[in-house]
Amino acid sequence: MEFLLDNPYHTTNPAQSEAVGASFAQYLLEREPHGAFVAMYGDLGAGKTAFVRGAATAIAPDAYVQSPTYTVVNEYHGKNGLLFHFDMYRIDDEDSLDSIGYWDYLERGGYCFVEWSEKIPFALPDEYYRLEIRKHADDDNARTITITKEHI
Numbered sequence: 001m002e003f004l005l006d007n008p009y010h011t012t013n014p015a016q017s018e019a020v021g022a023s024f025a026q027y028l029l030e031r032e033p034h035g036a037f038v039a040m041y042g043d044l045g046a047g048k049t050a051f052v053r054g055a056a057t058a059i060a061p062d063a064y065v066q067s068p069t070y071t072v073v074n075e076y077h078g079k080n081g082l083l084f085h086f087d088m089y090r091i092d093d094e095d096s097l098d099s100i101g102y103w104d105y106l107e108r109g110g111y112c113f114v115e116w117s118e119k120i121p122f123a124l125p126d127e128y129y130r131l132e133i134r135k136h137a138d139d140d141n142a143r144t145i146t147i148t149k150e151h152i
Ligand SMILES: Nc1ncnc2c1ncn2[C@@H]1O[C@H](COP(=O)(O)OP(=O)(O)OP(=O)(O)O)[C@@H](O)[C@H]1O
Pocket: 011, 012, 013, 014, 015, 016, 017, 042, 043, 044, 045, 046, 047, 048, 049, 050, 051, 067, 115, 140, 141, 142, 143
């Protein structure tokens, strides 16, 4: 599947959302060889972690991706690049970001996937991808995933 920015991808199960993640990660590997920042937005249970699991199949195929809910960040050294998976749910200010070494991660040239980017509007890089996963009110398993490229 060739990935397209700005295109709404409709999925009806987690495997399809993972496939969109894999396709986007392949796009990143080709176009952003020095890494990228992906700010993820979407409700609890929208499928952000599922998406990253799919992205990992392209960047770090041997990674076993689990939610970084308690660790805030999980790091995977894949054969195709570094993958940093953040969950900012419990982060509220710059101090708590500093204490996990956030800024150092951004300089390491990896692919940063950041769940709950809503929590860190003050700490987004100048250039990033914005990923939105929307649930549908009328169907528990339906999602719409849209990714745009943003410049500050
Ligand atoms: N189309 C779909 N895409 C992704 N997940 C789906 C889909 N349909 C159902 N699901 C279910 O939704 C849940 C998504 O969970 P996941 O942990 O990926 O969400 P999350 O956005 O990371 O949540 P949190 O904010 O709690 O970290 C899983 O239980 C998954 O099985």
